Amino acid sequence: MATVPLEHSLILAAALFVLGMAGVLARRNVVFVLMSLEIMLNAAGLAFVAAGSRWAQPDGQAMFIFILAMAAAEVSVGLALVLLLYRRFKTLDVDAASKMRG
């Protein structure tokens, strides 16, 4: 099929990962933080799949499935926490939950 060098896929994955990281660091709304987290997970999965396809093994895809399952679990719990946060602090500002300060 295609003949994409592994390096290019990895650079794409890195770019997506880095963008997700910037989103996590820069956004204050907790929903957006979770979204950026999803981006990062997706990028990691992309890296796995690219590596797996380079060697023509299913291992990369198997890892991607695990990552997917884990991401789904994380999203569900994360959104439940977002709801709780909203109920408790009446705001979606992630900086509001800073009781662990000091």
Next chain:
Amino acid sequence: MLELLWLVPALPFAGFAALALFGRRLPRNATAAVGAGSVGLSTAAAGLVAFRFIAWPPPGEAWTQVLWSWIRTDGFASQVALYLDALSVVMMLVVTVVSFLILLYSVQYMAGEEGYSRYFCYMDLFVGSMLTLVLAGNLLLLYLGWEGVGLCSYLLIGFWYTDPANGRAARKAFLVTRVGDTAMLAGFLLLFTSLGTSQIQEILSLASSRWPPGSATAVAAAALLLGGALGKSAQLPLQVWLPDAMAGPTPVSALIHAATMVTAGVYLIARTHVLFALAPAVQTAVAVIGAATLLYAGLAALAQSDIKRVLAYSTISQVGYMFLALGVGAWSAAIFHFVTHAFFKSLLFLAAGVVILRLGHERNMLKMGGLRRALPGAFAAFLIGSASLSALPIVTAGFYSKDLILYEAWSSPAGGRWLWTAGLVGAFLTSVYAFRMVFLTFFGEMRQRPVERHGSCMAVSLAVLSVLSVAAGLIQLPETLGNAPVLTHFLRTALPPSGAAPAPAAMQAMLQIVAGAVSLAGIWAAYLLFLRRPEHAQDWLRTRASLAVYRLWQAGWGFDWLYDRAFVRPFLRLARANRADFIDGFAEAVARANIALHGALSQTQTGRVRWYAMGIAVGAVVVIALVVFT
């Protein structure tokens, strides 16, 4: 039977332990029985040991009983070992007998006091420590006893601790003797490091074989030991604590500050006489200090109105005589005077105690008077004691011991005319102040009536000590008066003679007559000044100059004032300046730095998720960079 030696110090310690643990719960009788009885048993044991030693002397005239090994390390070992020789026997007997008599007396004297068991507990501890001191075979054990008696002195001076003045007196005693103790410890360490052993006899033999006379080490060691002796024996310049120590109960003053503890310095010098013989300069210093002190204290005693303070200065003066004897090389004479002094000084204190108690704790002689009919027993005892103190010729023990000292001062190669003269003047002063006490207290008009009778225990002690104050002279009769030098002969195995060329009998008799005449002259002078024409004494104090001198003598020649200005005030100023405690500041600086660091670091704990995420991201970047680029 010599094996019983360990019982002699052990029994009082056992009494101390029993009273410390159970004293509060015991009834008075039991406390007295344990307290005085333990010392009584110790006296009996001492008597048995002494009898065995005298009748069948062990080989070498010395015997050591090793009890157990105390410290054993590389380079230093010390045992708990008791050393018995002629000197130890004499000291042991005197300490136990006098202690027992005084404790017997205290059974009734302290009967009305709170803290009865505490008193006997401390006294037992004292007796045990003093016996440890005199029986110690090595310097460390001696130092243990030394410190023990110092502690008990502090505890007993401040016995009535609810009055802060007593506490101050106790602290003063402790601090001043501590100055001497430090010097003594330095001396011990010097001896140990240069000779490698702490056994006293080994030290003496090694020192005499290794150190030439007058060598620097010998002089240093002897001088440091002298410092310790000065502190404990209340000689110039460390004598300021003894008059104030009279704040304690009278039996305490009798035992600790008259008969035993203050003579610990004399014992120390006598025990280590070899070192002093190797350092003639220091030995001369001993004699000079002794002579100066006896004159100083004699004059000060003349101006005191508290009867116990007179006796305190008298003690300082008589110990000065002992130092004078030691300084001229008459070691046995010093010990002889120690024996007689223990008897008559404690007799005086105990008799004064009866007077004080019967007058409701009144100590000022100027408020006493005419008590000889009201207190006949006390009067008799006090008279005998004062006579012995004044060295009344022939009939009193004090005469023989003081005469021996004066004779040695005259004829010993280390002695001299000036020292003899000082001793003679001192004898005159002694008679004057001693009989001043007698006349002011027991003669004249009665200013205060005595109350309450007391029982027989006190009378027994007074009687026994009176007999001893008279009869003790018989153990050392000079050539001209019976020629029975029993004591010096007995002690020769431990203490060498002074090297005085035996003077012709006529010379000896002359010296004795002079001494006796001086003593009688003093009594006559006291009679004139204080009984016949007391107005004369008052007239002498009219002028400004003589009043100033009188005040000076009364204040102990201003030593307290001097020490206060020279040491106490600068020290207090320094303490106040260091109130913020700059050394503590270092520790606090560490703590403060820690807290500051903590504050700085806890700023990084913002509690914000994004901050932590940023931390992770930066960390990842840095670690990857490190891995990739190095």
Next chain:
Amino acid sequence: MNLAFYISAAVAVVATLMVITRANAVHALLYLIVSLLAVAVVFYMLGAPFVAALEVLIYAGAVMVLFIFAIMLLNLGPATVRQEREWLRPRVWAGPALLAVILLAEVVYIVGPGRGPAQELPTVGARKVGAALFGPYLVGVGLASLVLLAALVGAYHLGRRERPSGRGGA
């Protein structure tokens, strides 16, 4: 064929960029879906049709829908948008952008330029993946199921409404 790869890659990057910079949550989500679809195309290009399908089905289909549900529950309206605009000053992007660039540079450096000619990327089908999952990765599958169970229970518990009596809670 490779061109499709590079176009999808570009779309993914641009869409992701839009995701992280939008003020409206739903807009961002939609851009995210676009990004995920682009990545699915990339998977297909790499010879992994199975995970491409999975990406669309689960990631874009289930997870994103979950997000949308949550946003609906939170009832984020225009006020939120205004707030987001407030929070998204350009100054905020300075640090993260710097870190992102440095990290990207590092990874590019590590990965380096391509060595040698690119090889053919054969297709690794669903059958092979399934065999791998039921074979060597069986334990992993079990664990993944446990994780999902845990997430289920946790989400249920955390999402419970508090009882009016005041008991129960976070």
